[in-house]
Amino acid sequence: MTVALPKLVLASASPRRLGLLQQIGLEPDHLHPTDVDETPLPAELPRQLAQRLAKVKAEAALAWSKRDEIWTGAYILTADTVVAVGRRILPKAETVDEAEACLHLLSGRSHRVWTGLALVTPAGAIKARLVETRIRFKRLSRAEIDAYIASDEWRGKAGGYAVQGLAGAFVVSLQGSWPSVVGLPLAETVGLLEAAGFPVRANWPAPLVPVL
Numbered sequence: 739m740t741v742a743l744p745k746l747v748l749a750s751a752s753p754r755r756l757g758l759l760q761q762i763g764l765e766p767d768h769l770h771p772t773d774v775d776e777t778p779l780p781a782e783l784p785r786q787l788a789q790r791l792a793k794v795k796a797e798a799a800l801a802w803s804k805r806d807e808i809w810t811g812a813y814i815l816t817a818d819t820v821v822a823v824g825r826r827i828l829p830k831a832e833t834v835d836e837a838e839a840c841l842h843l844l845s846g847r848s849h850r851v852w853t854g855l856a857l858v859t860p861a862g863a864i865k866a867r868l869v870e871t872r873i874r875f876k877r878l879s880r881a882e883i884d885a886y887i888a889s890d891e892w893r894g895k896a897g898g899y900a901v902q903g904l905a906g907a908f909v910v911s912l913q914g915s916w917p918s919v920v921g922l923p924l925a926e927t928v929g930l931l932e933a934a935g936f937p938v939r940a941n942w943p944a945p946l947v948p949v950l
């Protein structure tokens with residue numbers, strides 16, 4: 739039997755975030771991508787940017803939900819993923835040149851991926867978390883970079899790569915949360931939802947009961 743859950747909205751255009759939520763048995767009732775300016779503020783640190791943008795997306799989604807009464811009082815999730823080498827924020831690669839520059843920078847060294855996460859609660863409060871993951875890439879050869887660029891998998895991805903695809907072959911170590919790098923830290927998402935009263939495991943498969 740499927741339990742009727744409170745309304746859940748994923749305020750994101752990212753198919754990866756949707757897939758990660760579905761992976762843990764959560765099917766959003768609605769997808770509502772936000773359109774916010776993602777330009778860093780002067781001297782803004784990567785972790786500050788990820789945290790701020792997750793909250794800005796949540797504020798935009800909250801304002802929308804107040805206007806559209808079907809979604810007023812829904813649980814709304816937002817996130818923002820930022821890739822950085824030191825204080826340097828890498829772009830969401832949109833051109834070959836940008837993606838190549840990212841890969842050269844990431845080759846043979848460590849970088850950090852920050853994902854800011856925010857939840858709008860039914861009472862209209864915004865709860866937020868920030869998750870840090872440290873990743874080290876192997877040294878990339880010219881041939882590896884060329885082949886990766888040809889794959890097009892980097893397009894629209896923060897830092898010019900997607901760890902869930904071919905670039906998984908570049909990772910020599912990862913400390914932190916793999917789903918957070920893909921776009922949504924799952925343990926922290928569950929933590930926020932449960933703290934706000936959402937029954938996360940309501941529709942997980944029931945344990946088999948032995949027949950006596």
Ligand SMILES: Cc1cn([C@H]2C[C@H](O)[C@@H](COP(=O)(O)OP(=O)(O)OP(=O)(O)O)O2)c(=O)[nH]c1=O
Pocket residue numbers: 749750751752754755771772776817818819820821830851894895896897899900901902919920921
């Ligand atoms: C580093 C990395 C990023 N990404 C993606 C996740 C995000 O979609 C994107 C970072 O951009 P975001 O601005 O976080 O998200 P988005 O614009 O795609 O979606 P929305 O704001 O509507 O929620 O990069 C991967 O898919 N794999 C990776 O390994």
